Amino acid sequence: MSTPGTDIRMSPASAVGLVASREISTRLKAKAFRVSTAVILLLIVVGIVAIKLFTGGGGADSTVGYTAATAGFAAPLKAGAQAVGENIDTSQVADEAAGRAKLADGSIDALLTGDGKSVHVQVKKDLDGKLANVLQLLSRQVALDQQITAAGRNPAEFNAAVAAARFIEDPPLEQPYDYDGQQLVLGIAAGVLIYLSLMLNGQGVAQGVVEEKTSRVVELLLSTIKPWQLMAGKVLGIGVVGLVQMVVIGAGGIIAGLATNVLTISVSAAIGTVVWLIVWYLLGFFMYSIVFAALGALVSRQEDVAGATSPALMFVIAGYVVGISVLPSDPGNTFVEVLSVIPVFSPTLMPMRLAMGGVPVWEAVLSVGLVVLLIPGLIWFAARIYRNAVMRSGAKVKLRDALRAA
Amino acid sequence: MTGLEIDAISKRYGDVVALREMTFDVRPGELFGFVGSNGAGKTTTMRIALGVLSADAGQVRYAGEPVTHETRRHIGYMPEERGLYPKMKVGEQLTYLARLHGMPAADAKASAEKWTERLGVAGRRDDEVQKLSLGNQQRVQLAAALVHEPRILVLDEPFSGLDPVAVDVMSQVLREKAADGVPVVFSSHQLDLVERLCDRVGIVRSGQMVEIGAVSELRAGGAVRLRVDVPEAGDGWADGLPGVKVLGRKGTVTELELGDGADDQAVLKAALATGPVREFAREQPTLADLFRSVVTTEEVPA
Helix, strand or coil: CCCCCCCCCCCHHHHHHHHHHHHHHHHHHCHHHHHHHHHHHHHHHHHHHHHHHHHCCCCCCEEEEECCCCHHHHHHHHHHHHHCCCCEEEEECCCHHHHHHHHHHCCCCEEEECCCCCCEEEECCCCCHHHHHHHHHHHHHHHHHHHHHHCCCCHHHHHHHHHHCCCCCCCCCCCCCCCCHHHHHHHHHHHHHHHHHHHHHHHHHHHHHHHHHHCCHHHHHHCCCCHHHHHHHHHHHHHHHHHHHHHHHHHHHHHHHHHCCCCCCCHHHHHHHHHHHHHHHHHHHHHHHHHHHHHHHCCCCHHHHHHHHHHHHHHHHHHHHHHHHHCCCCCCCHHHHHHCCCCCCHHHHHHHHHHHCCCCHHHHHHHHHHHHHHHHHHHHHHHHHHHHHCCCCCCCCCHHHHHHCC | CCCEEEEEEEEEECCEEEEEEEEEEECCCCEEEEEECCCCCHHHHHHHHCCCCCCCEEEEEECCEECCHHHHCCEEEECCCCCCCCCCEHHHHHHHHHHHCCCCHHHHHHHHHHHHHHCCCHHHCCCEHHHCCHHHHHHHHHHHHHCCCCCEEEEECCCCCCCHHHHHHHHHHHHHHHHCCCCEEEECCCHHHHHHHCCEEEEEECCEEEEEEEHHHHHHHCCEEEEEECCCCCCCCCCCCCCEEEEEEECCEEEEEECCCCCHHHHHHHHHHHCCCCEEEEECCCHHHHHHHHHHCCCCCC
């Protein structure tokens, strides 16, 4: 005879924990997860190395050849180029004919010809605009030197005096924020990472919910745990997996950037970016994945997941697209500033702005606060839909029915 | 000692009445067969007992107390819609399900090993469920219902899709569970099996329990049949006997059903009048006969 009583007490937390740990272990073991993480990490490292190769110190912007007659232009050309931020290499050629041969085979970009009294240049096809500017400066310098010599003065002394002149800036009326190129790149990278992560893991939640519906295992699960426990465990588990992925990718990217000197910002600024990235990933993930779980519960086939989650995905995409298209050219855009505080857009926009810098503290705090406030409401809403829809297989459950049904 | 009680449960889906005051009980140590045609309400009843669906009215009790979320963890359930995670390994899956029912990790693992052994799928423990044949998946599904050592068993069509060997193993397991004092209720369309296995049977029609009792009681309560072998009798020899209905004639054997007030001795006299009588046997209806007569009876309006 069985003895009733001694009920199995399992706290809701341990039920949620069991579901979450199943999600974590099956997902971390899955080949797809490992491959996708490795591929994204590899792409980022390759991208950083590529930036290093194309722009980093090494290669000059252009190489200019000179003959014995024009050798006097070589030094002022380099100096002038440096003054405008161009990096020009010079190399001597035997004579103009040899120089033209080098022009033809592409080993030099321009050749200084003539007798050295005025600047003559020859190129293979088109004269590069920046090089043209530098040459224009050079020819002015040459003309000026000739005038100074004609006036009986020493051009070297004159130039030294001119070079020593500096302007003095009075304090600006408003404190401007300087968006430098690296922060811009970081901001864009942050935006792309958050976006990818919300797309992959958010969809992962919806697919996981549908997997349980399609395989019917949900009925067995719900005979022992409550719907909200199953939903919360799933969201939590996938969130942790996404976080691991995010940290691996984010840290890998920053380390690669610092190691190759592509990133020259301070380590603390880099860590700040990663921390903000993680905070916003978590906020964005929980906000969206709760909704994705509910929307996923409405359908019974994997093919229908994309359709069911698209209304929520549109906000993610909209935020990302606005951010990525407006912020690089106009980091202080007021429209983006306003959007980045509104909860549905903040997970994609705020981390980009934070990585670029110059976000007032109150905006950062307000945007986090609004999302935190919104999440309990979303949980209530999602749990209701999930509970009502998850046991109904077959045709798509209408959102209205799922909200109304007891 | 009361086991599992289903007390006046009603459920409707919109305008469709699925259950109408469904009532029965399964005593500890008893195998209860739940039969009825498709759509009669068996699955709905079981889902409500497991709390997967909520009832509009009525109560499910165990040991006299209303079933709560905690008591449900003691129920071993096999849903009609079979379901396991297709990409999870058999052993891990069973361990996980046992833990979800509150078993400590080590016990859960040991129990998963025990039941895969018992049900003949021990060799497939490290395979993903989707790689198993349907029959083996079915065995794993059974293991999933048993792995947390439940005190109540509610099984929806546990025998469907099983080969004869698995049917024997399953029957043996259910008998053992009942012998341990577990109330066992299962639905099935294999009536011969139900007849052989069950202590009591309930027949449902349109969401209501219409017949309930021990198989022998139910059979005794049905109309008595006679099998009479009369080689020299002409067709219609039994016509006109009061309360007697001729069911058919095969070769020299005539089958008759005795209604109220019919006298079997009058039938025998009529048979002897035709010549020699080689066989004169009284037969009780099988469960299948009872089932047919119950479910085909005209529906009673609500």
